Amino acid sequence: MTGKILIVIQARRGSTRLPDKIFLPLAGKPLIYRMIERVKSAKTCSEIVVATTTDKDDDKVEAFCKENEIKCFRGHPTDLLDRHYKAAKEFKADIVVKIPSDCPLICPDVIDRVLNYYLSNSGKFDFVSNLHPSTYPDGNDVEVMPVEILETAFKEATHDFEREHTTPFIWERPERFRIGNVEWETGLNFSMSHRFTIDYPEDYEFIKRVYDELFDKKKIFKLSDIMMLLDKKPEIKSINAKYAGVNWYRNHLDKLKTITVKETRNINH
Numbered sequence: 001m002t003g004k005i006l007i008v009i010q011a012r013r014g015s016t017r018l019p020d021k022i023f024l025p026l027a028g029k030p031l032i033y034r035m036i037e038r039v040k041s042a043k044t045c046s047e048i049v050v051a052t053t054t055d056k057d058d059d060k061v062e063a064f065c066k067e068n069e070i071k072c073f074r075g076h077p078t079d080l081l082d083r084h085y086k087a088a089k090e091f092k093a094d095i096v097v098k099i100p101s102d103c104p105l106i107c108p109d110v111i112d113r114v115l116n117y118y119l120s121n122s123g124k125f126d127f128v129s130n131l132h133p134s135t136y137p138d139g140n141d142v143e144v145m146p147v148e149i150l151e152t153a154f155k156e157a158t159h160d161f162e163r164e165h166t167t168p169f170i171w172e173r174p175e176r177f178r179i180g181n182v183e184w185e186t187g188l189n190f191s192m193s194h195r196f197t198i199d200y201p202e203d204y205e206f207i208k209r210v211y212d213e214l215f216d217k218k219k220i221f222k223l224s225d226i227m228m229l230l231d232k233k234p235e236i237k238s239i240n241a242k243y244a245g246v247n248w249y250r251n252h253l254d255k256l257k258t259i260t261v262k263e264t265r266n267i268n269h
Contacts, residue, residue: 002119003094005046007039008073008087010080010166011101013057017199022061022101024204027215031198032061034211035104036070041220042111044119050101051087053077080166085154088147096150098143098166104207105196106140107223114142114182121180127170128180132258135184138247139196140223142182143167149177161252172258192245192265194237196226202240209236243267 011022011032018024022032029037032050039045049071052061058074065072073090075083088096097115099106110130118128129143130136149170153162157169170177184190198204213229213236214221230237249256249264 002122004092005044005095005097005115006088006091006093007045007048007097007099008051008084009036009039009048009099009101010051010083011061012053012055012077013060014053014055014077015199018201018204021198021204023064024208026104026208026211030064031104031207032064032101033068035101035106036068038104038106038108038220039099039111042108042115044112044115045108047071047091047093049073049087049091051075051083053083079163081150081154081157081163081169084166085147085150088150093147096145096147098141098145100141102198103139103141103196104198105210105226106142107226108220109222110136110140111142113185115144117180117182118144124178125180126177127167128182129167129171130182130184132171132179132181133183133263134191135189137190137194137196137223137226138192138244139198141197145170159255161248161255165248168256172256174258192263194230195240195244195246199246200240200243202243206236206239209239 013020015021023030026034039048050065051073052058054074055077062072073087075086114130118125126149127145131141153169157163162169171179198207210226214225245265246267247264249259250266
């Protein structure tokens with residue numbers, strides 16, 4: 001018996017580089033709406049909760065959730081480990097699936113692949129993701145763990161980056177935790193060359209263009225549809241190409257043991 005699976009989508013309005021990005025419009029709806037729509041399309045999708053902050057600015061996130069009949073949890077503004085763990089306890093989760101709200105192009109099939117790998121190997125892993133190492137285009141982030149392992153991290157993690165990014169305490173300790181990884185079935189590695197996540201204005205321009213091209217033809221378009229579009233119209237990929245491979249790892253390479261310089265890069269100005 002697997003127990004209750006809870007998909008936690010972390011979301012907040014505050015963003016220094018792209019304020020209010022979760023409410024930017026995509027095909028006539030807020031970005032966060034479109035992303036949840038895609039997550040819900042995963043066959044393995046169970047209960048979803050949006051985990052936002054207690055900041056007054058995020059009253060709007062809670063109101064959005066109520067309006068759209070989406071469960072909402074409000075927790076620590078910067079300690080994402082605290083927020084995820086308390087959301088899991090609030091909703092009595094046995095298994096937690098972590099998906100950040102900056103992945104509006106996430107493919108439902110990728111969610112299914114990662115979660116099914118965890119479920120079909122029941123009892124064999126403490127943590128399964130498609131991020132260690134990454135092979136999928138950046139912005140298809142899925143992490144799965146039993147609540148007991150999340151609780152261990154919650155109780156023991158002390159570094160700021162471990163609290164802020166929720167799961168490093170776990171995947172940084174392969175000698176202690178059983179880590180599983182799902183690689184892109186194509187055998188390719190586009191994690192550093194293709195950027196489907198949102199953090200900069202150019203990212204939004206890219207994502208909006210993908211939606212403009214694909215949404216009317218196929219509401220829940222897949223990763224393969226995006227890749228075919230980019231092959232056909234490479235100018236779309238170039239919109240945010242300068243940020244490809246840029247991620248939070250670059251600021252913590254001196255502390256991270258399992259991440260190499262090949263898995264991140266600095267911004268080209």
